[in-house]
Structures are given as structure tokens and as C-alpha cells.
Amino acid sequence: MRITIEGGRVVDPVAGREHAADVHVADGRIAAIGAKPAGFAAKRTLDARGLVVAPGLVDLAARLREPGFEHKATLESELEAACAGGVTSLACPPDTDPPLDEPGLVEMLTWRAHARHRVRVHPVGALTRKLEGAEITEMAELAQAGCVAFSQADRPIADTQVLMRAMQYAATFGYRVWLRPQDAWLGRGGVAHDAEVATRLGLAGVPVLAETVALATLIALARVTGVALHVCRLSSAEGVELVRAAKAAGVALTADVALHHVHLCDVDIGWFDPLARFEPPLRGTRDRDALRRGLADGTIDAIASDHAPVDDDAKQLPFAEAEPGATALELLLPLTLKWADEARVPLPRALATITSRAGDILGRANAGRIDVGVPADLCVFDPRAAWRVERAALRSQGRNTPFLGLEVQGRVRATLVDGEIVFEQ
Amino acid sequence: MTGLARNPQLDANGGLRHLLTLEGLPAAVITRILDTAVPFAAIGEREVKKVPLLRGKAVFNLFFENSTRTRTTFEIAAKRLSADVINLNIGASSTSKGETVLDTIDNLTAMDADIFVVRHSESGAPHLIAAHLNATGRSHVHVVNAGDGRHQHPTQGLLDLFTIRHYKKDFRDLSVAIVGDVLHSRVARSLVSGLATLGTPDIRVVAPRTLVPTRVEATGVRVFNEMHKGVAGCDVVVMLRLQNERMKGALLPSTGEYFKEYGLTPEKLVLAKPDAIVMHPGPMNRGVEIDSAVADGERSVILPQVTFGIAVRMAVMSIIAGNPGPRE
Numbered sequence: 001m002r003i004t005i006e007g008g009r010v011v012d013p014v015a016g017r018e019h020a021a022d023v024h025v026a027d028g029r030i031a032a033i034g035a036k037p038a039g040f041a042a043k044r045t046l047d048a049r050g051l052v053v054a055p056g057l058v059d060l061a062a063r064l065r066e067p068g069f070e071h072k073a074t075l076e077s078e079l080e081a082a083c084a085g086g087v088t089s090l091a092c093p094p095d096t097d098p099p100l101d102e103p104g105l106v107e108m109l110t111w112r113a114h115a116r117h118r119v120r121v122h123p124v125g126a127l128t129r130k131l132e133g134a135e136i137t138e139m140a141e142l143a144q145a146g147c148v149a150f151s152q153a154d155r156p157i158a159d160t161q162v163l164m165r166a167m168q169y170a171a172t173f174g175y176r177v178w179l180r181p182q183d184a185w186l187g188r189g190g191v192a193h194d195a196e197v198a199t200r201l202g203l204a205g206v207p208v209l210a211e212t213v214a215l216a217t218l219i220a221l222a223r224v225t226g227v228a229l230h231v232c233r234l235s236s237a238e239g240v241e242l243v244r245a246a247k248a249a250g251v252a253l254t255a256d257v258a259l260h261h262v263h264l265c266d267v268d269i270g271w272f273d274p275l276a277r278f279e280p281p282l283r284g285t286r287d288r289d290a291l292r293r294g295l296a297d298g299t300i301d302a303i304a305s306d307h308a309p310v311d312d313d314a315k316q317l318p319f320a321e322a323e324p325g326a327t328a329l330e331l332l333l334p335l336t337l338k339w340a341d342e343a344r345v346p347l348p349r350a351l352a353t354i355t356s357r358a359g360d361i362l363g364r365a366n367a368g369r370i371d372v373g374v375p376a377d378l379c380v381f382d383p384r385a386a387w388r389v390e391r392a393a394l395r396s397q398g399r400n401t402p403f404l405g406l407e408v409q410g411r412v413r414a415t416l417v418d419g420e421i422v423f424e425q
Numbered sequence: 426m427t428g429l430a431r432n433p434q435l436d437a438n439g440g441l442r443h444l445l446t447l448e449g450l451p452a453a454v455i456t457r458i459l460d461t462a463v464p465f466a467a468i469g470e471r472e473v474k475k476v477p478l479l480r481g482k483a484v485f486n487l488f489f490e491n492s493t494r495t496r497t498t499f500e501i502a503a504k505r506l507s508a509d510v511i512n513l514n515i516g517a518s519s520t521s522k523g524e525t526v527l528d529t530i531d532n533l534t535a536m537d538a539d540i541f542v543v544r545h546s547e548s549g550a551p552h553l554i555a556a557h558l559n560a561t562g563r564s565h566v567h568v569v570n571a572g573d574g575r576h577q578h579p580t581q582g583l584l585d586l587f588t589i590r591h592y593k594k595d596f597r598d599l600s601v602a603i604v605g606d607v608l609h610s611r612v613a614r615s616l617v618s619g620l621a622t623l624g625t626p627d628i629r630v631v632a633p634r635t636l637v638p639t640r641v642e643a644t645g646v647r648v649f650n651e652m653h654k655g656v657a658g659c660d661v662v663v664m665l666r667l668q669n670e671r672m673k674g675a676l677l678p679s680t681g682e683y684f685k686e687y688g689l690t691p692e693k694l695v696l697a698k699p700d701a702i703v704m705h706p707g708p709m710n711r712g713v714e715i716d717s718a719v720a721d722g723e724r725s726v727i728l729p730q731v732t733f734g735i736a737v738r739m740a741v742m743s744i745i746a747g748n749p750g751p752r753e
Contacts, residue, residue, distance in 0.1 A: 199638040200448065202548040202576030202614055207639070271432050271445075271556075272549030316527055316557075318547035320574070 001043050001419065002026045004036070005380060008048030012370050013055065013352035023053050025376040028419035032372060044421075048380055051413055054351050056088025056377035058358035058368045060178075060256055060304040061232065062329055064121070066109065068097025073309035073397040075116055078329065081396035082119045083423035085330040086379030086412040087305075089359070089367045090119060094126040095153035101126035101137045103145035110146045118417035120377070122148040122362060124178060127166050133157035133184075136166045139175055148362055149176040149230065154279050156214065158184035164221050171227040176363060180232040181215035181239065182280065191320045193283040197266040203319060206281050208236040215239055219246045222253055230361050231255040234300060235280035237290030244299045254361050255299070257291050258306035259328050262339050264288070264402060274315050274322030275402040278306075295353060296343050302358040303339075305332040309398020327398035331389065333381060334408035341409075347383075376419035385411035433555045436564070441745050443555040443568040446577040447618035455619060458740050459587050465743075466736035468505060478743045479508035482539040486512045488571070489526070489545040494707055495571050495581070498731070499542045502738035508540075526550060527557050534558070540567045540742060548574030548611075567745045569738075575609050580741055581706055582615025584734040586623065588726055589661055591733065592702050596620065600627035602649075602656050602697075604687060605665030605714050608636045608676075612706045613665060614644075621645040631655030632687070635676045652687050659697040663704045664689050667714045680713045690716040694724065702726045 003025040010033060011018040024032040024040055031037055062082065065073040082090055092109070094100035100109070106123045113121035125147035129135045132155075139150055150170055157163040170177050187210035192198040194205025215231065219242065222229040234240055234257050243255045260278055265288045269276045276282060294300040308325025315322050332354055340350030352368075359367030366374040389406050391399040415423035434445040441454055468474055484503040486496050496512065503510045515529065530541065543551045551570040558566050572578040586596075593599055601620055607613045607630045620628050621644070630641060631649045642648060649655030656662055667683060677683050689703065703715075703725045711717050720727060 194639045196640045196643040199641055200614070200644060202574050202611060204575075205639055272552045274553075313525065316553070317525065318545065318550040318553055318574075320547050320549075 002041060003044045003046060003416070003419065003421070004042035005046045005048045005053050005378070008051045008053035008380065010370065011052055011054045011348050011351055013348050013356040014369060016348045018348055023378070025416065025419045028375055030370065030372050030374055030376045033370070046380065046414055051380050051382050052347070053370070054379050054381065055355040055368045055370045056379045056415065056417065057086045057332055057354045058362060059087045059090040059307065059329065059332060059354070060302055060358050060361060061093055062087070062090040062305055062307040063095070063309065064092050065309060066096065066112070067105065072311045072314070075113055077395065077397040078307070078309065079113065079116060079119045081327070081329045081394065083415045084395045084412060086333050086381060086415050087329055088119060088377035088379065088415060088417045089122060089362065089364065091122045091124050091148060091362060093124050093153040094131065094151055095155070099126045099131045100124070100147070101129050101131070103138065103141045106142055106145040106147055118420055118422045120417065122146070122364070124149050124151045126150065127152050127170070127177065128157060128162065131155045133159060133162055136162070136169055139170060140173055143173065143175060148364070149178045151178040151232070152180070154180060154182070156180070156182040156184045160217060164225065167221050167225040167227040171225050174228070176228045176230055178230040178232050179218055180280070181211045181218055183210040183214040186210035186213060191277065191281065192269060193266040193281045195266065195284055197269055201269065201272060208238055208283070211236050211239045211280060212242060215242050219251060219253070223251050229253040233258045233261070233280055233304070233306065234291060234294070235261055235283050235287060237287045240290045240294040240299055244294070247299065254301045256302040256304045256361070257295060257300050259303055259332060259335050260306065260326060260402065261288065261291055262295065262303060263335060268402060269319070272319040273402065274317060274319055275326065275400055275404070277319060277322045277324045278326070279324040292339065292343055295339070296345055301353070302361055303332070303336055303353045305329050307396070309396050310400050311398070312400070315400045326401040327394060327396040328401065329396060330394055331401065331403060331408070333379070333412060334410035335403070337383060337410040338408060376416050378416040379412060380414040381410055381412045383410055385409065387411055433552065433559050442564060443551070444579050444741050444745060445551050445555055445568065445570045447579045447582045447615045447622070448577070450618070450622065452622050455583070455586065455622060458583055458737065458744060459590060461740035461744060462587055462733070462736040465739040466733060469732065469735060474505050475507055476505065477507045479503065479506035479746055482508045482746060483537060484508045484510050484540045484542060484742065485533055485538045486510065486542045487515065487529070487533070487544070488513065489515045489543070489550070490572070491516060492544050492572070494731070495544065498734045499571060499738055502735050503742060505735070506739055506743060526554065530554050530557060534563055534566055538566055540569060540746065542569045542571045543573070544571040545573050548576035550574070569741060569745070572611055574611065575614070576611050577615045578611040579615050580734070580738050581612050582619045583741065584730055584737040585616050585663065585704060585706070586619045587733045587737050588704060588730050592726060593660055596623040596625045599625050599661060600629070600659045601625055601661040601663065602629040602631055602659040603663045603665065604631040604652065604655065604689065606636045606667050606671060607632050607641065607665065608638050609668065609671070610665050616663065617644050617646055629655050629659070633677070652693055653696055656693060657696045659701055661702055661704065662689060662694065662697055664715050666706060666708065667710055684713055688712070688714055688716060689719050691718050691722070694719055704730055707731065
């Protein structure tokens with residue numbers, strides 16, 4: 001279908017600029033930005049006056065809960081949430097049941113996702129079988145089945161020899177390895193940042209060392225193996241500093257931070273609020289500030305929603321027993337805008353953290369781009385529209401988020417994938 | 426943002442609705458509980474040890490974790506207040522049957538419970554229950570925390586405060602040393618909160634570094650790693666129970682070495698003030714954290730603590746149920 005998105009402000013995160021222009025879509029691609037091509041007749045015109053026309057968002061971590069956890073969420077519910085959140089490409093971690101460690105599972109997932117919606121679902125394969133950290137998976141087969149990278153989700157590899165070999169093997173084929181720095185022992189049993197709040201509340205702590213010791217190991221191994229390392233879910237000031245130093249030393253690595261860690265810290269646990277239970281745990285205000293600075297100066301490349309729909313039964317439990325995670329796909333845009341507003345980061349640069357730079361990490365050349373000729377994956381949003389985060393306002397089956405009750409700005413008006421309108425309101 | 430963003434134990438007027446933690450509990454509320462407990466302590470010495478303050482009320486002792494002493498003293502306290510007492514030892518069994526804590530609470534509330542006395546192995550479980558009751562319009566049902574994980578054991582803290590006040594009168598010139606496994610101790614957390622609120626100038630925790638919680642100084646205590654320095658010149662020495670399972674990990678090498686370094690012996694007690702009292706929340710491990718000569722010695726107030734515990738629990742239950750004092 002030929003579509004013209006008329007009168008909007010086009011934000012190009014790669015060029016770092018925004019300008020008023022019409023966007024013309026034909027045959028699934030962006031046909032022109034600005035003047036209408038000769039002979040172009042739009043079948044549909046979207047009025048984008050007062051709206052931003054940006055690349056579709058790219059989310060580096062969205063759990064769709066299939067296969068294995070359909071009682072928490074389904075592809076149906078979560079892909080609808082993605083569309084409503086302006087997310088057009090997403091990577092799903094391998095922590096399903098069974099984990100994504102076999103090509104057949106990956107093919108099934110991508111096929112089911114493709115059949116249902118137009119959101120591009122990019123599975124991240126398991127780096128080791130069953131995520132057990134003992135034997136490496138058939139990475140080449142998994143890559144052919146559609147895996148964009150290999151990861152352990154939230155299960156660290158304790159055996160550093162296995163870790164090194166997994167990196168060597170991945171580097172052989174140029175595959176990316178996405179790992180969360182997490183020492184297998186230092187944070188064992190911990191549920192909260194090891195500092196005043198955890199001490200006061202009598203919660204077992206996860207020290208910052210659990211991140212930095214593991215991160216130092218990952219960086220050393222990445223340097224030697226030459227693997228393309230992506231560091232997931234940085235949580236501490238010291239972690240940001242290690243990534244900054246590694247980048248300065250020329251190590252090929254990228255990093256992301258979870259959406260929640262950009263805004264919250266351990267005091268938000270209040271009196272044991274299970275909605276504030278995350279892995280890695282929310283850390284101190286100093287850490288949160290360092291994460292924000294890291295994002296602003298580019299040390300941290302991307303914000304991941306770290307979307308994890310959790311059912312009420314798994315949340316309404318004593319803090320340590322509550323399942324970590326929160327629904328986030330529909331909050332990725334407004335909470336990124338909130339950070340940009342508070343940190344005074346220009347819109348194109350802020351959006352780059354959830355579009356083009358995330359697309360680079362995904363290894364998909366067109367993801368998060370708004371250029372003539374690329375597939376028309378677009379997010380059209382009203383940057384000033386305010387709405388309140390409420391359970392009823394969310395399409396995700398997981399209604400649990402610590403941001404319930406918060407008034408946010410930024411509402412998606414239309415989402416396009418491959419030039420088709422997949423969401424409109 | 427949610428029900429647990431605020432401490433749910435006080436009502437809109439600052440009255441005590443639930444007793445969940447001593448942290449943040451105003452000094453006036455603590456003092457009122459201690460004052461209320463004084464006449465209750467006298468009831469224990471009477472021929473007829475009952476008062477009708479909780480007549481017709483149902484107190485559910487809800488123990489998700491085993492306990493003998495605390496459950497028994499709560500039971501005695503509730504019975505002396507003429508309440509109907511129902512003991513439920515749930516342990517781990519209900520979790521394996523698939524019933525959640527809040528399902529259990531909903532069912533028992535439907536049986537017209539008035540007070541839940543809750544012991545749970547996870548920190549924050551009583552907060553979860555109280556927030557759930559408050560959020561579902563059942564704030565007339567009260568929760569008393571009888572120990573949650575490593576977090577708090579507020580009635581133990583209150584009985585410790587009652588004991589200290591009984592023997593030492595004023596908190597404002599005291600040195601109190603809390604010795605042992607502070608990391609895992611809900612007793613220590615409650616006592617530190619209460620002592621700090623009542624203006625105790627010198628609160629010390631004494632333990633090897635493996636048993637000191639991170640940034641514990643922020644709660645208003647001084648940390649000592651050496652026993653002889655930690656108890657020097659103290660008015661009160663509180664010994665904490667050392668669980669046997671602490672020997673399994675890398676926290677401590679052996680009970681023998683622990684006793685040598687941190688066990689309270691007559692030789693170490695000499696370093697405290699001559700009139701220092703010795704306390705222990707029980708149950709004691711003789712020869713592990715405390716020498717029998719001290720536990721049974723004239724400075725020990727360990728058994729009076731148990732007796733005072735009944736009076737303090739009576740005071741707590743009568744205050745939250747809205748009938749604060751025994752009628753003479």
C-alpha cells in the first residue's frame with residue numbers, strides 16, 4: 001500500500017537531526033522523504049502534524065514467554081504490546097522452556113511470530129545447551145535458523161574455560177555474544193543491591209562485585225578471543241567505568257542498560273515492593289546517575305526494555321520469592337523520552353539508543369533506520385501526549401511494573417512494519 | 426506508587442494498625458507499648474492471670490516457619506487477654522500444596538480472624554500480608570510480625586527494650602553491644618531500630634567481618650570486629666544465637682573457633698561495666714556463643730526476658746486491637 005505520512009517531524013537518529021518532512025511509503029519501503037516522487041499516489045494519508053516520525057523502535061530484550069510460559073504471556077499478547085509501543089524489531093532472550101538451544105525451536109518461534117504479526121522477532125540463541133554452561137550449542141545451525149546472537153540470558157557460565165571456548169567458537173563464525181556480567185557465586189542467593197536498603201530490610205545482597213568481577217573476565221576474554229561482545233544490563237557505576245575503559249582501549253564491545261535501571265534505584269523497593277524486584281537488582285542513586293551519564297556520553301549504546309511479563313501469582317509473594325522483571329515494551333518510548341528530557345539529551349540522540357544503535361547491536365543493517373530505500377519500519381508518536389501507566393492501559397499480558405500510576409509523555413499514534421500499518425490509535 | 430511504597434503499619438492518624446517493624450516507629454508509640462506492658466507484667470504474678478481485653482477476638486498464630494518459644498509466648502499472651510487462639514503451623518507444606526501466603530490469609534480472614542501473628546522465613550512477608558489486607562478493605566484485621574527472615578522481630582526488640590529499661594532506666598546514657606551473627610539476625614535489626622529511636626548514644630555490633638551486613642553503620646551503629654574492644658565499658662551485652670548452618674559455608678570455620686573469639690565468657694564479661702546485664706533472645710547454644718557460667722550467672726537477665734516477652738506481647742495485641750490497658 002502507498003502511504004504518505006504528512007506534516008510530521010522526521011527524526012533521523014543516524015544523522016542526528018530532525019526536520020519537518022513528509023514520508024512516502026511504497027512497496028514496503030520508504031520511497032521518499034520530503035517531496036512526493038513523480039507519479040506517487042498515496043492510497044492512505046496519515047496526518048502527522050505535531051507528531052514525530054521516527055524509525056521503528058528496536059528492543060534488545062523482550063521476553064515473549066513462548067515456548068513454555070504461555071500462562072504468563074503469549075506471542076499474541078506481547079507482539080500486540082510491541083506494536084502499541086512502536087517496537088518493530090525485537091530480540092528475545094533464550095530463557096524459554098525449553099531454552100532456545102535447538103534450530104527447530106528457533107524456526108518454530110520465528111515462524112509463529114511471522115504468521116501472527118508483522119513485528120520482526122529475532123531470537124537470541126542459547127550459548128550453551130539448556131543454558132547450563134557446560135556444552136556449547138550448534139551455533140551455525142542456530143544462526144541459519146535465525147538467531148542474531150548467542151546469550152545465557154540470566155544464567156552465568158561459572159566455568160571460565162567453557163566461557164572462553166564458547167567465545168572462541170562464536171568468533172570463528174563472527175557471531176555476536178550477548179552476556180550479562182554476573183559472577184556465578186558472588187551474588188548467589190541475593191535479591192537486592194548489597195547496601196543500606198538490603199541491610200535495613202534484611203534482604204540478601206548482590207554486591208556490585210558480582211557485576212565487575214564478571215565484567216573484567218568478559219572483557220579480558222573478549223580481548224583475546226576477538227569475539228564481538230555485547231554487555232547486557234549494566235547496573236553499576238563501576239561497571240560503566242569498566243566498559244568506558246575497555247572501549248577506550250579499543251576492545252570491540254557494546255553495552256546496554258535496562259529501562260528500569262535508568263529511572264529507579266534500590267530505595268524504590270520501599271517496604272518490600274515485589275514490583276521493584278529485578279535482575280540485576282536496582283542499585284544505588286550513584287549507580288543510576290552513572291548509568292545515565294554513560295548513556296548520554298555513548299559509553300552505553302542502547303536501552304533495552306528487558307520486558308518480562310510476570311503473572312500476578314508470581315509477583316504477589318514475599319520480595320525474595322517474587323519473580324523478577326516487569327512488563328516494559330509499551331514503556332520503552334515514554335521512559336526513554338523521560339530520560340532524554342531530564343538529562344537534556346537531544347531527541348535524535350536519545351532515540352538512537354532505542355533505534356539505530358540497538359539495530360547495530362542486532363546486526364541488522366536496516367533496523368532502526370529512516371532512509372530512502374530501507375524497509376518502512378516506522379514509529380509515529382506524539383511526544384507531548386500524556387498518559388498514566390495503569391494496568392488497564394497495557395496490552396501486554398504482564399501488567400506488573402513499578403511505574404504503575406506514573407504519568408508519562410509520549411504516545412504512539414501509528415506503527416508501520418514493512419510499510420503496513422500494524423498499529424494505529 | 427503501590428501499596429508497599431509506604432509503611433503500612435500506621436493508620437492515617439499515626440495509630441498502630443499492624444506491628445511489622447520497629448524501624449521508623451515513633452518513640453512515643455514504642456514508649457506507649459513499653460508503658461502498657463508494665464501493668465501486664467504484674468498480671469503474671471496474680472492468682473488469676475486473665476483480663477478480658479480481647480474477649481471474643483480470634484488470634485491466629487500463623488507460623489510459616491517453626492518456632493516454639495515465640496509461638497508459645499504469643500499464645501499465652503493472647504489467652505491472658507481472653508482471646509480465642511488458633512495455632513497454625515504451616516511450614517513449607519502449604520507452599521508445596523500450591524497455596525500462596527495471600528490465599529491462606531484470605532481463607533483465614535473469611536473465618537473472621539482479628540489478629541494474625543505471622544512468622545515467615547522470608548523478609549517482608551508480614552508487610553505483604555498487611556498491605557494486602559489494607560488494600561482489600563480489611564484493615565480491621567491486624568498483623569503482628571513474629572519474625573520475618575533476617576528482617577525484623579519487633580516484639581523481641583520491644584521485650585529487649587523493656588528488659589533494658591527495667592534494669593537500666595534511661596536509654597540516653599547507655600552503651601549496648603550486640604554480639605554475633607548480625608548479618609542473619611532479625612533480633613539485632615529490631616533492637617538497633619528501637620535503641621536508636623529511644624536515643625541510645627552508643628550502639629555497637631560485634632562480629633567477624635563475614636557476619637557484619639554491608640553498610641550497617643548507616644543504621645546508627647559502630648562496628649567492632651574484636652570482642653574485647655566491643656564489650657569494653659558496656660552497660661548491656663546482647664548475645665545473638667548462632668545457627669549451626671553458618672558453619673557449612675565460608676562464614677565461619679568452626680564453633681570452637683567462634684566460641685574462642687566471640688563467645689561470652691566470664692573473662693570477657695569482666696571488660697564490660699561491673700553492673701552490665703547479659704541478654705540473649707534464645708534459644709541459647711551453650712559453649713558456642715555463651716558460656717554456661719555467664720548464661721546462668723547473676724548478670725544474666727535471659728529468663729526475665731522471656732517473662733517480660735509475654736507482657737510486651739499482651740501490650741502490643743491490646744493496643745492494636747484498640748483496648749490498651751488492663752482495668753484495675
